[in-house]
Amino acid sequence: MRAPLSWIKEYAALPEGVSARELADRLIAIGLEVETVEELGSAITGPLLVGRVTQIEELTEFKKPIRFCQVDLGDQTRGIICGATNFAEGDLIVAALPGSVLPGGFEISARKTYGHVSDGMICSGRELGINDEYDGILVLADGEVGQDARPILGLDDAVLDIAVTPDRGYCLSIRGIAREAALAYGVEFTDPASLVSQLPADGPQHPIDLRYGADRFTARALSGIDPGAASPDYMVRRLNQCGMRPVSLAVDITNYVMLELGQPLHAFDADKVQGAIQIRRPDSSEQLETLDHVKRILDPDDVVIADGSGAVALAGVMGGLTTEIDENSTNVVLEAAHFGAAQVAGTSRRHKLSSEASKRFERGVDSDLARIASDRAAALFAELAGARVDGLVDIDHRQPVTAISLPMDLPTRIVGVDIPADRARDILTRIGCTIDGDRVDVPSWRPDLTAPIDLVEEVARVVGYETIPSRGPAMGTGVGLSTQDRLLRQVRRRPAELGLVEVLSYPFLGASDLDALGLPDDDPRRTAVALANPLNDQQPLMRTTLLPGLLAIARRNVSRGSESLHLYEYGQVFRDLAEVSAPVAAAGSRPPEPVIQEMLSALPRQPEHLGLVLCGDWSQAGWWGAARPVDWSDAIRLAQAIANAVGVTLEVEPDVHAPWHPGRCARLSADGVVVGHAGELHPDVVSAYGLPARSAAAELDLSVVLGQAAPVVPAPEVSTFPVAKEDVALVVDEVTSAESLRRALADGGGELLESVRLFDVYSGPQVPEGKKSLAFALRMRATDRTLTDEDIATVRGAALASAGQLGAELRG
Amino acid sequence: MSAPNKNFDPVMPAALDPANLQVAVDAALVAIAAAADLAALKQARIDHAGDRSPLALANREIAALPPSAKAASGKAVGAARGQVNQALKAREADLKQAERERILTAERVDVTMLNDREPIGARHPIHTISEHIADAFVSIGYGVVEGPELESEWFNFDALNIDRDHPARTMQDTFFVGTPDSGAVLRTHTSPLQIRTMLNQQPPVYVVCPGRVYRTDELDATHTPVFHQVEGLAVDKGLSMVDLKSTLDWFASTMFGEGIVTRLRPSYFPFTEPSAEVDLECFACRGESVGDPDRSCRTCSSEGWIEWGGCGMVNPRVLQSCGIDPDVYTGFAFGMGIERTLMFRHGITDMRDLVEGDVRFTSAFGMDS
Incomplete structure (x- = not known):
C-alpha cells in the first residue's frame, strides 16, 4: 500500500514538521513494514512554475505538429516550443524554466529549435515522474500563474510504501495507516468514515437477491451521470501517488474511496445489467470473462454476482466485461459488500487472480464500512458527475462479534x-x-x-x-549431541577429510535423468513422487538417488575447466512412493494418534544418502612423477573409509547395478545388509554426462550405515608378542573373488591368524589358462605366548586347507 | 727391541726416555689432527696407536725393567697413550659429525616446490555454519532435530495456524506434491519441526532445527528455490519475550562477536503471537557508519542493522494443536536463513555461488566457515 504523507496528515494530527522518514520509523516500531519512503520532488530542482498559454503559433513546416507558445508566468512571458497538442490558449500548464533539472538528470536550458528560441519546457506528467502519460502535457484545472507548481502536483509530498502483513487488512487504506500514525505519535485521529454523511436509501432501487458468500451487500442506484465529467486533479494526483492508473471518473471514484476507507467497490453499468442481481454459487460449467480479458471457467466453490444473463462479476475479486462502465455509461449500480475472507482467498487462489479488491477481502475488510463507503462514493458521483442518487438496497446478515x-x-x-x-x-x-x-x-x-x-x-x-530487556539466554535441559547426531556428523564429515569436496544440488529429477543412468524399468529408483508445480517441467520428480545431481555438478565443474574432481554430497532422497495422499487433520487440538500416524506414514521414505563422484586423476602428475587416475577401487575404498568413520566395516561383493560398469561394480553391505554400491560408472553414463572416461562413483544409504554402528565399540585385544609372517601364493579360477579367498584363509586360520592381506595378483603364462594367482600376506600372533614353528605350520595349514575348498592350490 | 736386561745396573731403554715419548705423542697428535677423513684417521690410528706404533713398542720395554722402575715408566707410557687415544676419539667424533653434515647438505631439496599431489577435501559452508549454530545451542542445553523435507501439509501449515485459505499459505509459494490436494508439500520452512518435536515430547522443549526448505522462487543473485533455515524452539513454564530477546542477543554475540545485539520489530507470522522481525546489529561497523558518508559499510548498507530472521512467542493455537496446555506453558521460536546469514557474514554477493557446486568456491572454506 502506497500512502502519501499529505493524505495521512489529513486524518492524523501529526506534530508540525514530521518528515516522512520519521513517520516511517515510528510506523515500523509499532509494526508496519514500511519498505520505502519516496520523496516525490527530490529528482526535480530549479524553477517549475504554473503558466498560462496566452498564444499558440502552429508551425506547419515540420513533419509533426509543433507549437510555439507564449506562456504567461506572472512577472514574465516566455516563448516555448512544444510538440503536444492537447491544450489550447488560456490553459494552465507547468513550465520548467532554464536552470531546472527534471528526473533522470534532464537539464533544461534556453536553446534554439524549430527556428525559435525555446525558453524552457512545457512538461508532461511522465517528464515530471508523476505518471506514465506521455500523449500530452499536463493541463491544470486550477492554479495561480507564476506560482511554484510543486505543491499543486504533489511534488512537495512523500509516499510511504508499506508491505501490509495478512493480519492488518485495515492498513490497506489511508484510514488505517493514519490510525496507526496517530497511535504511534499518541495524537488525535479523525476517522474519515465519521466524516461521511448518510444518504437516504429511498428512491428507485436495483433488485438484489443475496443467496451466498456475503454477510452484507449494498447496491446503490445512480442515474444521470455526465459521461464527459473528468476526475479532479486531487483525485488523479492521489491515485497516481498510490500507484493506481486513473481510468475514468466512475472507476476513479471507486478506487479513490477504496484507498481512502479500505472498502472495495464495484460500479456496474446499470443499463447492461439484465434484471435482478444475484449473489450465488456458479452453475456448473458457467463462464465469465473478467475485466482483464481472461475467460474463466468458474469453480463450484466460487461466488459470482450474476444477472439474468449469468455471471457478471467474480465476487470480491474482479468485475466482468459485459457490465463494464464505458465512456457512454450514465446509470450505475454501485456495489459495496462484505465478502467472506476465506471465500475470496479461495477464489483468488483457484483463478491465480489477485486484485486490489481480493487483497483487501482476504485480509479482512471492516464489516461496518459497506454503507459508509457506498454513501461516500455516491456523494462523489453527485458532486463530480452530476449523478442523481437513487435508492439503496442494504442486506445485512452480520452476526455479532464475540467479545x-x-x-x-x-x-x-x-x-x-x-x-x-x-x-x-x-x-x-x-x-x-x-x-x-x-x-x-x-x-x-x-x-x-x-x-x-x-x-x-x-x-x-x-x-x-x-x-524488552536482555539477560542470559533461556537455558535448555539437554545434555549435548545425541549418539545419532554424533555419528551423523562423523560420516558427513569423513569424505572431506579423505580429500573430497562437498557440494549441494537441487533434489529435482526428470525421467530423462533416470534414463541417462540406464536404470531398468522396474528399478525402485524409478518410483518417485512428482511435484504438482515444478520449477522446471523437465525435472518434476523428487530425487531417489543423489547421482544425477552430483553428475550434473561434476559436468558443470568440468565445463568450467576443472579436470579432476572428487565430489560428495549427502542429503535426503525420496523413496518407494509415487503417489502421496495424506489426510489433513483439523488444527486447534492434538489430532488422534491414528491420524498423526496416518499423516506421517503417508509420506515417502526419506533416508539420508551419501554419494560421491570421482573424475580424472586422484593424484596429479608433478615433479614427483606420473598422475594416478581415479578408478573403480577408489570409489570402493572411499565408501569403506566413510562407513569406517562410525566403526562399520563394509563387505564387498561383485554386482551388476546401474549406473555402474557391469564388470566393475561392488555391492557394499554391513553384516549382510546392503548399504549401497560403488565402482566405475558405466561408459554410457560417463559419456551421457560428458565426464572423463573411467569416472567412478559410490552411493550409500547413511541411515542403514548408522543402523549398523555399534553404540559402544568393543576394544580389540592388542598382543605384545612377536608376529610371525608367512606369504602364500594361491592359484584359483579366474572367477573366484579375492575377497572370498581372503575370507576362506581367515576363517581357516582361526584366532591365531591376526590378518590376511592381498598383496599381489598375477595372471599370465606362469599360471594355467583361466586361472589367476593371488598372493596373501598372513600375520600370525597369539595374545598369550610366542608362536612356535609348530603353531605357525598348523595355522598356515588350516588356512590353506580352507582355501583349498574353493579350489585354491598353492603356487609351485 | 733391546735384549733382556740381565744385569742389575738398570739401563733405561731409549724408547722410554720421556723426551722420546713426547716426540711420539707430538707426532701422533699432528697426524690425528691432519687426518681429513675417517680413512686418514684410521691410518693415523694404525701408525700411532697400533701394535707397531712407537708408543706400543715403548710399552713393551716396560716388562723388561726392574720392578723398581716399572711403575714410573708405566705411568708415563700410559699417560702418553691415553693422550693419543683421546685425540683419536675426539677427531673421530668431529669427522663423523662433519660427514653427517655433508650428507645432510647434499640431500637438501627445494621445499618450495608445489606439492598438490593428493586432493584436499572441503565442506560446504551451508553445512558447517549449520553445525556451528547447532553446536552453540547444544552448549546451552538445546537438542538438535532434523526431519523430512517432503512434509505432510498439516505439519507445514495447519498445525502452525496457517489454514488453507490463509493468505500466508499463498504468500509462501509452496511446491505441492502430486496434486494440490495430496496433503503433502515440500516444507516451506523448518517450522514443521516444531510440531514434530512437540507432538513427541512434553515440555520442557529446547531444540534447534537446521534444514533444507523450498519455495517456488527462480534462482537469481538473491533467491533460490531450495535453501536452508535454522529454527529454534523453547517451550517451558514461564518463558516470555524477555527470554526470546535474551536468547537472540546471546545467539548474535556468539555468532558475530561480543556485544553484538539484536533488535525486534513487530511483524506477523501465523504461528507466533506476538511476532517480530529480528535485525542484527551490524558486526562490521557496529552502527558507526550510519549517517557518516566517510564510513560507508557494505555489510549493512550503512543502516547499522541487518535483517536476520523472524521470531515470536509460540501461538497458543499451535501449542493446542500439539496437545500442550497454553495456560501452563509458553514458548518462543525463531528462524533464520542460512544462505542469507552466510552471504552477509562472508560477503558473498551472488546466491548462485552457494548453489552451483563449483569446487573453487567450496574449497576456500576448508572444514569450517
Missing part, C-alpha cells in the same frame, strides 16, 4: 515486562477496543483479533519491543 476475555496479567506474563492493567486497557482503547473489566470488544476493522494473545500483541507493540 474476548483478557486476563489483564497476560500481557505481563507473555512480554516479561511489567505492564499494569490500566496501561493495557488504555492501549487497547486507543486501538479501538471497548473494554469492560476483562471483557474486550474489538473494533469492526480488526477481524484479526480473536483471542487474548492477539490483544497481547497489540499491547506489546504499542509498549514497544525496544523496552
Whole structure:
C-alpha cells in the first residue's frame, strides 16, 4: 500500500514538521513494514512554475505538429516550443524554466529549435515522474500563474510504501495507516468514515437477491451521470501517488474511496445489467470473462454476482466485461459488500487472480464500512458527475462479534515486562477496543483479533519491543549431541577429510535423468513422487538417488575447466512412493494418534544418502612423477573409509547395478545388509554426462550405515608378542573373488591368524589358462605366548586347507 | 727391541726416555689432527696407536725393567697413550659429525616446490555454519532435530495456524506434491519441526532445527528455490519475550562477536503471537557508519542493522494443536536463513555461488566457515 504523507496528515494530527522518514520509523516500531519512503520532488530542482498559454503559433513546416507558445508566468512571458497538442490558449500548464533539472538528470536550458528560441519546457506528467502519460502535457484545472507548481502536483509530498502483513487488512487504506500514525505519535485521529454523511436509501432501487458468500451487500442506484465529467486533479494526483492508473471518473471514484476507507467497490453499468442481481454459487460449467480479458471457467466453490444473463462479476475479486462502465455509461449500480475472507482467498487462489479488491477481502475488510463507503462514493458521483442518487438496497446478515476475555496479567506474563492493567486497557482503547473489566470488544476493522494473545500483541507493540530487556539466554535441559547426531556428523564429515569436496544440488529429477543412468524399468529408483508445480517441467520428480545431481555438478565443474574432481554430497532422497495422499487433520487440538500416524506414514521414505563422484586423476602428475587416475577401487575404498568413520566395516561383493560398469561394480553391505554400491560408472553414463572416461562413483544409504554402528565399540585385544609372517601364493579360477579367498584363509586360520592381506595378483603364462594367482600376506600372533614353528605350520595349514575348498592350490 | 736386561745396573731403554715419548705423542697428535677423513684417521690410528706404533713398542720395554722402575715408566707410557687415544676419539667424533653434515647438505631439496599431489577435501559452508549454530545451542542445553523435507501439509501449515485459505499459505509459494490436494508439500520452512518435536515430547522443549526448505522462487543473485533455515524452539513454564530477546542477543554475540545485539520489530507470522522481525546489529561497523558518508559499510548498507530472521512467542493455537496446555506453558521460536546469514557474514554477493557446486568456491572454506 502506497500512502502519501499529505493524505495521512489529513486524518492524523501529526506534530508540525514530521518528515516522512520519521513517520516511517515510528510506523515500523509499532509494526508496519514500511519498505520505502519516496520523496516525490527530490529528482526535480530549479524553477517549475504554473503558466498560462496566452498564444499558440502552429508551425506547419515540420513533419509533426509543433507549437510555439507564449506562456504567461506572472512577472514574465516566455516563448516555448512544444510538440503536444492537447491544450489550447488560456490553459494552465507547468513550465520548467532554464536552470531546472527534471528526473533522470534532464537539464533544461534556453536553446534554439524549430527556428525559435525555446525558453524552457512545457512538461508532461511522465517528464515530471508523476505518471506514465506521455500523449500530452499536463493541463491544470486550477492554479495561480507564476506560482511554484510543486505543491499543486504533489511534488512537495512523500509516499510511504508499506508491505501490509495478512493480519492488518485495515492498513490497506489511508484510514488505517493514519490510525496507526496517530497511535504511534499518541495524537488525535479523525476517522474519515465519521466524516461521511448518510444518504437516504429511498428512491428507485436495483433488485438484489443475496443467496451466498456475503454477510452484507449494498447496491446503490445512480442515474444521470455526465459521461464527459473528468476526475479532479486531487483525485488523479492521489491515485497516481498510490500507484493506481486513473481510468475514468466512475472507476476513479471507486478506487479513490477504496484507498481512502479500505472498502472495495464495484460500479456496474446499470443499463447492461439484465434484471435482478444475484449473489450465488456458479452453475456448473458457467463462464465469465473478467475485466482483464481472461475467460474463466468458474469453480463450484466460487461466488459470482450474476444477472439474468449469468455471471457478471467474480465476487470480491474482479468485475466482468459485459457490465463494464464505458465512456457512454450514465446509470450505475454501485456495489459495496462484505465478502467472506476465506471465500475470496479461495477464489483468488483457484483463478491465480489477485486484485486490489481480493487483497483487501482476504485480509479482512471492516464489516461496518459497506454503507459508509457506498454513501461516500455516491456523494462523489453527485458532486463530480452530476449523478442523481437513487435508492439503496442494504442486506445485512452480520452476526455479532464475540467479545474476548483478557486476563489483564497476560500481557505481563507473555512480554516479561511489567505492564499494569490500566496501561493495557488504555492501549487497547486507543486501538479501538471497548473494554469492560476483562471483557474486550474489538473494533469492526480488526477481524484479526480473536483471542487474548492477539490483544497481547497489540499491547506489546504499542509498549514497544525496544523496552524488552536482555539477560542470559533461556537455558535448555539437554545434555549435548545425541549418539545419532554424533555419528551423523562423523560420516558427513569423513569424505572431506579423505580429500573430497562437498557440494549441494537441487533434489529435482526428470525421467530423462533416470534414463541417462540406464536404470531398468522396474528399478525402485524409478518410483518417485512428482511435484504438482515444478520449477522446471523437465525435472518434476523428487530425487531417489543423489547421482544425477552430483553428475550434473561434476559436468558443470568440468565445463568450467576443472579436470579432476572428487565430489560428495549427502542429503535426503525420496523413496518407494509415487503417489502421496495424506489426510489433513483439523488444527486447534492434538489430532488422534491414528491420524498423526496416518499423516506421517503417508509420506515417502526419506533416508539420508551419501554419494560421491570421482573424475580424472586422484593424484596429479608433478615433479614427483606420473598422475594416478581415479578408478573403480577408489570409489570402493572411499565408501569403506566413510562407513569406517562410525566403526562399520563394509563387505564387498561383485554386482551388476546401474549406473555402474557391469564388470566393475561392488555391492557394499554391513553384516549382510546392503548399504549401497560403488565402482566405475558405466561408459554410457560417463559419456551421457560428458565426464572423463573411467569416472567412478559410490552411493550409500547413511541411515542403514548408522543402523549398523555399534553404540559402544568393543576394544580389540592388542598382543605384545612377536608376529610371525608367512606369504602364500594361491592359484584359483579366474572367477573366484579375492575377497572370498581372503575370507576362506581367515576363517581357516582361526584366532591365531591376526590378518590376511592381498598383496599381489598375477595372471599370465606362469599360471594355467583361466586361472589367476593371488598372493596373501598372513600375520600370525597369539595374545598369550610366542608362536612356535609348530603353531605357525598348523595355522598356515588350516588356512590353506580352507582355501583349498574353493579350489585354491598353492603356487609351485 | 733391546735384549733382556740381565744385569742389575738398570739401563733405561731409549724408547722410554720421556723426551722420546713426547716426540711420539707430538707426532701422533699432528697426524690425528691432519687426518681429513675417517680413512686418514684410521691410518693415523694404525701408525700411532697400533701394535707397531712407537708408543706400543715403548710399552713393551716396560716388562723388561726392574720392578723398581716399572711403575714410573708405566705411568708415563700410559699417560702418553691415553693422550693419543683421546685425540683419536675426539677427531673421530668431529669427522663423523662433519660427514653427517655433508650428507645432510647434499640431500637438501627445494621445499618450495608445489606439492598438490593428493586432493584436499572441503565442506560446504551451508553445512558447517549449520553445525556451528547447532553446536552453540547444544552448549546451552538445546537438542538438535532434523526431519523430512517432503512434509505432510498439516505439519507445514495447519498445525502452525496457517489454514488453507490463509493468505500466508499463498504468500509462501509452496511446491505441492502430486496434486494440490495430496496433503503433502515440500516444507516451506523448518517450522514443521516444531510440531514434530512437540507432538513427541512434553515440555520442557529446547531444540534447534537446521534444514533444507523450498519455495517456488527462480534462482537469481538473491533467491533460490531450495535453501536452508535454522529454527529454534523453547517451550517451558514461564518463558516470555524477555527470554526470546535474551536468547537472540546471546545467539548474535556468539555468532558475530561480543556485544553484538539484536533488535525486534513487530511483524506477523501465523504461528507466533506476538511476532517480530529480528535485525542484527551490524558486526562490521557496529552502527558507526550510519549517517557518516566517510564510513560507508557494505555489510549493512550503512543502516547499522541487518535483517536476520523472524521470531515470536509460540501461538497458543499451535501449542493446542500439539496437545500442550497454553495456560501452563509458553514458548518462543525463531528462524533464520542460512544462505542469507552466510552471504552477509562472508560477503558473498551472488546466491548462485552457494548453489552451483563449483569446487573453487567450496574449497576456500576448508572444514569450517
